[in-house]
Amino acid sequence: MNGNRGIYMDHAATTYTNKEVLEEMLPFFTVNFGNPSSIHKFGRDVRKHIDIAREKVAKALGADPGEIYFTAGGSEADNWAVKGAAYANKNIGNHIITTNIEHHALLHTCEYLEKEGFEVTYLPVDENGLVSVEAVNNAITDKTILISIMYANNEIGTIQPIAEIGRLAREKGIYFHTDAVQAVGSVKIDVREQNIDMLSLSAHKFYGPKGIGALYVRKGIKLINFVHGGAQERGRRAGTENVPGIIGLGKAIELAANNLEGYSKRMTALRDRLIKGVMEKIPYTRLNGHPVKRLPGNANFSFQFVEGESLLLNLDMKGIAGSSGSACTSGSLDPSHVLLAIGLPHEIAHGSLRLSLGAVNTEEDIDYVLGVLPEIVDRLRQMSPLYEKVRGGNTNV
Amino acid sequence: MYSEKVMDHFSNPRNVGEITDASGVGEVGNAKCGDIMKIYLQIEDNIIKDVKFKTFGCGAAIATSSIATEMIKGKSLDEALKLTNKAVVEALDGLPPAKVHCSVLAEEAVKAAIEDYMKKQGKETKPSEYIGIEPNEEECCSKCERKCR
Numbered sequence: 001m002n003g004n005r006g007i008y009m010d011h012a013a014t015t016y017t018n019k020e021v022l023e024e025m026l027p028f029f030t031v032n033f034g035n036p037s038s039i040h041k042f043g044r045d046v047r048k049h050i051d052i053a054r055e056k057v058a059k060a061l062g063a064d065p066g067e068i069y070f071t072a073g074g075s076e077a078d079n080w081a082v083k084g085a086a087y088a089n090k091n092i093g094n095h096i097i098t099t100n101i102e103h104h105a106l107l108h109t110c111e112y113l114e115k116e117g118f119e120v121t122y123l124p125v126d127e128n129g130l131v132s133v134e135a136v137n138n139a140i141t142d143k144t145i146l147i148s149i150m151y152a153n154n155e156i157g158t159i160q161p162i163a164e165i166g167r168l169a170r171e172k173g174i175y176f177h178t179d180a181v182q183a184v185g186s187v188k189i190d191v192r193e194q195n196i197d198m199l200s201l202s203a204h205k206f207y208g209p210k211g212i213g214a215l216y217v218r219k220g221i222k223l224i225n226f227v228h229g230g231a232q233e234r235g236r237r238a239g240t241e242n243v244p245g246i247i248g249l250g251k252a253i254e255l256a257a258n259n260l261e262g263y264s265k266r267m268t269a270l271r272d273r274l275i276k277g278v279m280e281k282i283p284y285t286r287l288n289g290h291p292v293k294r295l296p297g298n299a300n301f302s303f304q305f306v307e308g309e310s311l312l313l314n315l316d317m318k319g320i321a322g323s324s325g326s327a328c329t330s331g332s333l334d335p336s337h338v339l340l341a342i343g344l345p346h347e348i349a350h351g352s353l354r355l356s357l358g359a360v361n362t363e364e365d366i367d368y369v370l371g372v373l374p375e376i377v378d379r380l381r382q383m384s385p386l387y388e389k390v391r392g393g394n395t396n397v
Numbered sequence: 398m399y400s401e402k403v404m405d406h407f408s409n410p411r412n413v414g415e416i417t418d419a420s421g422v423g424e425v426g427n428a429k430c431g432d433i434m435k436i437y438l439q440i441e442d443n444i445i446k447d448v449k450f451k452t453f454g455c456g457a458a459i460a461t462s463s464i465a466t467e468m469i470k471g472k473s474l475d476e477a478l479k480l481t482n483k484a485v486v487e488a489l490d491g492l493p494p495a496k497v498h499c500s501v502l503a504e505e506a507v508k509a510a511i512e513d514y515m516k517k518q519g520k521e522t523k524p525s526e527y528i529g530i531e532p533n534e535e536e537c538c539s540k541c542e543r544k545c546r
Binding site (some may be wrong): 382 | 404408410413415424428429430431432433435437451452453454455456458459503
């Protein structure tokens with residue numbers, strides 16, 4: 001990436017804002033600053049651009065512009081979709097189906113709803129992180145009002161059988177929401193074809209700005225309004241719009257959609273080079289997530305006998321930015337719920353590393369990582385009392 | 398998030414390794430919690446002549462092990478037994494609250510190694526005196542019930 005070997009491989013945490021995107025946003029801070037709700041020309045001009053951005057988001061998803069609601073990001077979209085659908089349909093039922101590997105924005109929302117009297121089924125996943133469509137089907141009761149299953153996992157990258165779940169949900173007449181925060185911009189999505197009723201996305205995962213996202217809500221879906229106030233977002237999410245953010249989201253998703261095939265292909269090739277190299281060079285290593293059904297830029301490994309944070313610190317000293325599990329959990333000492341859900345024992349889950357690739361990464365970056373990572377893992381293993389037991393055959397554990 | 402001192406001991410840990418035929422070995426922690434410390438002592442005439450460690454754990458776990466070995470090297474057993482987790486934290490110019498349990502582990506590992514030595518010597522040990530320190534509430538390991546009584 002640059003001469004200082006500053007290699008960013010944490011794109012699943014966030015991406016930089018694309019220059020073209022930023023340039024498109026800038027006038028909306030200074031020149032086109034009007035309030036889109038105002039009747040005068042300052043307001044009307046901005047309104048027009050918000051409408052264009054909404055069309056771009058809709059087009060990228062195969063939706064209608066009227067089905068797109070801007071939010072402050074992915075977490076808000078998840079909260080709105082799940083709480084909104086739960087409360088709006090509680091006269092029909094109180095049961096929600098999700099998985100045990102969702103993002104905390106989803107899991108903690110479900111836990112909150114449980115306290116409010118809703119019942120939630122957290123479906124398990126297999127060792128690759130896949131949920132089975134059959135398990136979803138078996139979990140459905142006459143009280144089920146919502147199925148919410150993430151499109152692709154933020155930690156291990158596994159992509160779920162969204163179209164199959166969508167078909168099932170549609171047949172049963174149950175709402176289907178998917179948290180597609182990690183998928184949008186990397187994977188082809190068509191909400192009509194895949195029978196998706198609601199979808200969450202966030203701009204800063206695909207080279208847009210932070211603090212802006214969207215919830216797609218299929219026409220006819222009953223949802224409680226999220227923010228009460230003015231008439232913004234058709235009265236469902238009040239508050240003066242984050243105009244520069246919306247413009248940025250529109251531009252970012254347009255670029256992502258236009259470049260989807262090439263980007264995804266390039267990321268997949270880099271990812272596979274990284275995975276192959278790591279698996280060949282470092283013994284006692286496990287690839288987490290599905291080998292094929294995974295996000296183009298996601299690689300996630302567990303290195304036995306080493307601990308993730310010391311691995312990250314060492315990588316950081318070599319200029320490589322990665323993550324262990326999810327950035328949101330790095331303040332916590334517990335191993336990731338996702339890695340435990342795919343059956344990793346605690347001690348192996350502790351030694352995990354996620355490298356998520358993006359537009360700036362090159363083959364040279366991958367080769368640099370492949371050059372330094374084995375050394376780092378080995379150094380930590382030489383220091384580890386767990387490794388000594390393996391090497392020495394000392395079973396005095 | 399870590400002090401320079403912590404980063405120094407993490408990137409250049411002192412006294413890493415094993416001592417064959419060590420006078421005493423202490424191992425504390427468990428892999429489930431994400432940290433294990435093992436301390437080897439070579440003791441002559443009640444003095445810690447040499448000390449080595451091996452640690453599986455986060456940056457703070459490695460740094461606390463490293464500095465603890467430095468703090469007890471050349472000391473008498475009585476002096477080494479006075480090592481507290483607070484002293485370890487201070488010597489590292491502080492630790493983030495979530496990582497204070499690592500200093501507790503370091504203290505425990507030193508005491509476990511000395512206890513092992515005493516046992517081998519056939520000396521009467523009073524584990525309660527050395528092991529089972531009672532950390533303050535906020536120093537309590539939050540991720541497992543290991544030593545939070």
